[in-house]
Amino acid sequence: MSITDPRSIRISSNLLPADGRFGCGPSKVRPEQMEALAAAGPALMGTSHRQAPVKNLVGSVRSGLTDLFGLPDDWEIVLGNGGSTVFWDVATFGLVESHSQHLVFGEFSSKFAEAVAAAPHLGDPTVIKTDPGTHPTATAQAGVDTYAFTHNETSTGVMMPLIRPVGSDDALVVVDATSAAGGLLWNPAEVDVYYFAPQKSFASDGGLWFAACSPRALERIEKISASKRWIPASLDLKIALDNSKANQTYNTPALATLVMLDAQVKWMNEIGGLSACNARSAQSSSILYSWAESRDWATPFVSNPAQRSQVVGTIDIAAVADGGVDANDVCAALRANGVVDTDSYRKLGRNQIRVGMFPAIDPEDVQALTACIDVAVEALRG
Numbered sequence: 001m002s003i004t005d006p007r008s009i010r011i012s013s014n015l016l017p018a019d020g021r022f023g024c025g026p027s028k029v030r031p032e033q034m035e036a037l038a039a040a041g042p043a044l045m046g047t048s049h050r051q052a053p054v055k056n057l058v059g060s061v062r063s064g065l066t067d068l069f070g071l072p073d074d075w076e077i078v079l080g081n082g083g084s085t086v087f088w089d090v091a092t093f094g095l096v097e098s099h100s101q102h103l104v105f106g107e108f109s110s111k112f113a114e115a116v117a118a119a120p121h122l123g124d125p126t127v128i129k130t131d132p133g134t135h136p137t138a139t140a141q142a143g144v145d146t147y148a149f150t151h152n153e154t155s156t157g158v159m160m161p162l163i164r165p166v167g168s169d170d171a172l173v174v175v176d177a178t179s180a181a182g183g184l185l186w187n188p189a190e191v192d193v194y195y196f197a198p199q200k201s202f203a204s205d206g207g208l209w210f211a212a213c214s215p216r217a218l219e220r221i222e223k224i225s226a227s228k229r230w231i232p233a234s235l236d237l238k239i240a241l242d243n244s245k246a247n248q249t250y251n252t253p254a255l256a257t258l259v260m261l262d263a264q265v266k267w268m269n270e271i272g273g274l275s276a277c278n279a280r281s282a283q284s285s286s287i288l289y290s291w292a293e294s295r296d297w298a299t300p301f302v303s304n305p306a307q308r309s310q311v312v313g314t315i316d317i318a319a320v321a322d323g324g325v326d327a328n329d330v331c332a333a334l335r336a337n338g339v340v341d342t343d344s345y346r347k348l349g350r351n352q353i354r355v356g357m358f359p360a361i362d363p364e365d366v367q368a369l370t371a372c373i374d375v376a377v378e379a380l381r382g
């Protein structure tokens, strides 16, 4: 219990960031995306997803993502309803043939492994696990047809390089890029499926999943589809693929999400593509981590600097007994001043703040956030 009510702490307005949203998903939506939504107006909102205006929008998102990721012509952007969580089930039905290997290093990376483990039509997955704050490394394994990686573990703020395991032959490399996609760099030659949802680095809303699929992945989709496996239609990747090629979805998508996503992808390509987006996140993260290292009551949670995420920063705060403060009080003080969603991932259970540093977030705002945290901590220490 701190003596000061954190909500009574006032941070002077000249220190506040221009935009106070630092959540890791949903994340800051740029005002220009909201304007795009208003501009889309009656020409698009409330109209059929089977007609040209919405199909053109889906087509624009698909080609914009292809440009952003620099994908070869024989890749496909596939989309469907349900977000990344649903994509784990989609992959369990439509990508894994019999045996998968999963790198597990936090809450999100554990979920796909759990979905595979529960599937009666698949063998027990191999799980390679390390402690939160680090990441494991994959090794080629006989009989494994799918390697499951997580580009950025959003619950811990660890990023991992995407490298196809040597000797993995025809196996697929399937990457959960939910928070990474659009903010971190990757090489399509090392990956077969790069899937994500639009509410993190793409600054849009949740509810859809997207998967960039290599020719090898497309072959796998066709092969499993031709087999006798029972697949619910709403989770059928082949049905999603066929609809996506026609710039459609199997069932009705959220149009506003697509409009805001399209506006963001256009902006990302305009400012210089993925490398420019990554540069913004890299700048934000170097501001955050060097600030934390310069404070005796703050430490980057991820000890290996190479594994510290450029898009999701996790900073441990010293315990009250060690001259620190309760991170929940810091978050409450920030929230009372309009700076929101800096809370750590609840199940991680650390005295920590977590900061979204997606491309939409201005590095100067991350700088301002550090000044605001300094004020809050000083006030709380009394």
Ligand SMILES: *Cc1c(COP(=O)(O)O)cnc(C)c1O
Binding pocket: 025, 082, 083, 084, 085, 086, 108, 109, 150, 152, 153, 154, 155, 176, 177, 178, 179, 197, 200, 206, 207
């Ligand atoms: C947020 C997140 C998910 C879940 O995404 P939903 O769209 O909410 O299902 C999965 N994986 C990672 C790495 C995430 O950050």
